[in-house]
Structure formats: structure tokens, C-alpha cells
Amino acid sequence: MENRIKRAGDFIRRIGIKLYQLLIGEKKKRSKSREQASDDSWENPYIDDFREILMQILEQRNRSFRDLKPTVIDTDCPEQSFLTEDDVDRLLNVLTDGLNYLEIRTDRPEHFRPFGERVYQENGLLVLICPKNQKNRTEGNLILDLERHGKAEPEKYPHSALYIPFQKKIWKAWEEDLADSAGKVGQKGGNLDIAVPIGYNIVTVKIGKQNSSDRI
Numbered sequence: 001m002e003n004r005i006k007r008a009g010d011f012i013r014r015i016g017i018k019l020y021q022l023l024i025g026e027k028k029k030r031s032k033s034r035e036q037a038s039d040d041s042w043e044n045p046y047i048d049d050f051r052e053i054l055m056q057i058l059e060q061r062n063r064s065f066r067d068l069k070p071t072v073i074d075t076d077c078p079e080q081s082f083l084t085e086d087d088v089d090r091l092l093n094v095l096t097d098g099l100n101y102l103e104i105r106t107d108r109p110e111h112f113r114p115f116g117e118r119v120y121q122e123n124g125l126l127v128l129i130c131p132k133n134q135k136n137r138t139e140g141n142l143i144l145d146l147e148r149h150g151k152a153e154p155e156k157y158p159h160s161a162l163y164i165p166f167q168k169k170i171w172k173a174w175e176e177d178l179a180d181s182a183g184k185v186g187q188k189g190g191n192l193d194i195a196v197p198i199g200y201n202i203v204t205v206k207i208g209k210q211n212s213s214d215r216i
Contacts, residue, residue, distance in 0.1 A: 044166045046173075046194060047087055049207045051094045053196060056205040061162065065098060071140030071157075074106035074132070075167075076147045087166070088146050089115070095144075096125065103128040103140055154199040162198055169197040 046053060058065055074088055088104075096102065096119055104112050109129045116127035130136075143163040145152065154163035172195045191206040 042167070042170050044087070044171060046171055046207070047090045047166065048094060050091060052207050053194065053205050054095075057162070057196065057198070057203055060203060060205075063162075066100065068099065068142050069101040069103070069140045070095065070099065070142040070144055071103040071105060071138045073143065073145040073147055074104060074108065074112075076107075076149055078108060078111070086111075091144065091146065091166075096123070099123075099125055101140075103130060103138060105130050105132045105134065105138070107132055152197070164196065164198055171196055 055065065058068075072088060072091065075086070078086065092115060102119075102125060104127060106112060106129065109131070112127070112129050116129060119125045119127060138157065138161075141158070141161045143154075143157045143161050145163065145165045146167060147165075148167040150168065152163070152165040152168045154161075157163055173192050175192055191208055194205050194207060195202050196205060
């Protein structure tokens with residue numbers, strides 16, 4: 001009788017373990033699904049702050065803005081900005097001033113021709129507008145990838161180039177605590193620390209909260 005009770009108890013225990021494992025596995029699947037959905041719908045809120053971000057990256061990497069040769073990889077979802085200003089246009093607006101070189105790789109060259117004519121007249125900057133599928137390797141040393149689909153591929157570009165994906169990887173942010181005069185942690189409200197992906201690495205920069213209100 002005792003053996004039967006023991007076997008029954010062991011059987012119930014095994015069933016319980018199986019059910020627990022199935023439940024945990026299902027939770028992990030749902031969590032991964034939510035994470036992927038969140039990544040796919042993520043909008044980079046720091047495009048308008050990119051000049052400030054870029055200057056800190058250049059300082060950390062001991063590079064000069066004057067020597068930059070940016071290559072902008074145009075979005076593969078231009079329709080996403082139907083009701084808002086185009087992501088690439090926003091980036092170019094904050095990036096162009098002071099550049100000696102700019103290349104745009106795009107499948108919609110007609111969209112950028114007025115921009116190219118305007119900056120040439122204003123700054124003398126000759127913008128190279130090239131097809132995305134052009135086989136010639138870019139001369140750019142700063143690759144700004146605004147495509148949304150596919151994975152980040154820094155290996156496609158020169159090893160010395162800084163490759164920054166704007167949508168393919170999330171730029172995580174957290175708010176710095178303000179310390180009071182006694183050295184105690186006070187209220188939130190300092191700078192934002194932004195983790196910016198560069199190639200396969202991460203660089204942390206700060207941006208002023210006043211420039212990024214309501215963007216977290």
C-alpha cells in the first residue's frame with residue numbers, strides 16, 4: 001500500500017514539474033514576442049539631438065568633425081513619415097552645417113535633389129546622391145543607417161568607419177538623479193544618459209533634458 005502511495009506521489013510530482021516547465025516556456029515565448037513587437041515599432045526619439053550626441057562620440061573617439069565624411073543610408077520606409085517630417089530630412093537638418101563631405105544612398109534620389117541644390121548654394125557643399133545598390137564602396141567614415149528592416153551590418157563598411165543604426169537597434173536611455181547639497185540623491189531631472197549603438201559596441205553620451213522633454 002505504501003509503495004502504491006509513493007508511486008502515485010512520484011507520478012503527481014512529475015506531472016507538476018512538467019506543467020511548471022510548460023508554463024515557464026510559454027511565458028518566455030510571450031515575453032519574447034512582446035519584446036520583438038516593441039522593437040519593431042520603436043521610433044528613435046533622439047534624431048533632433050543627434051548633433052549634440054555626435055560631438056560627444058567624436059570626442060570619445062578622438063575624431064574631428066571637420067574630417068567627417070558621413071554616408072546616410074536612407075530609410076526603407078518613407079511612408080512612415082507621411083504625417084510627420086521625414087526622419088532623414090530631420091537628421092540632415094541638424095547634421096549638415098560645417099560638413100565638407102556628404103553622401104546619401106537612396107532609392108528615391110528625386111526626394112533629395114532640392115536639398116542638395118539648397119546646401120550647395122548656401123554652403124558650397126556638394127552632396128553625392130547614389131543608389132543604395134551601388135557596388136562601389138563608400139568613402140564615408142561615418143555611416144548613418146536609417147533603415148528599419150533587417151539587421152545592423154557594420155561589417156559591410158570600412159573597418160575604421162563609425163556605423164550607427166538609428167532604428168535597427170534601440171537607443172536606451174535613463175535619467176540621471178540630481179544630488180542635493182548634502183550629497184543625497186534628489187529628484188529626477190538631470191541629463192539623460194543615452195546608450196548609442198556603434199557597430200557591435202555601445203557608447204554612452206549625455207543630452208540635456210531641456211532638449212528632450214517628453215521623449216522618454
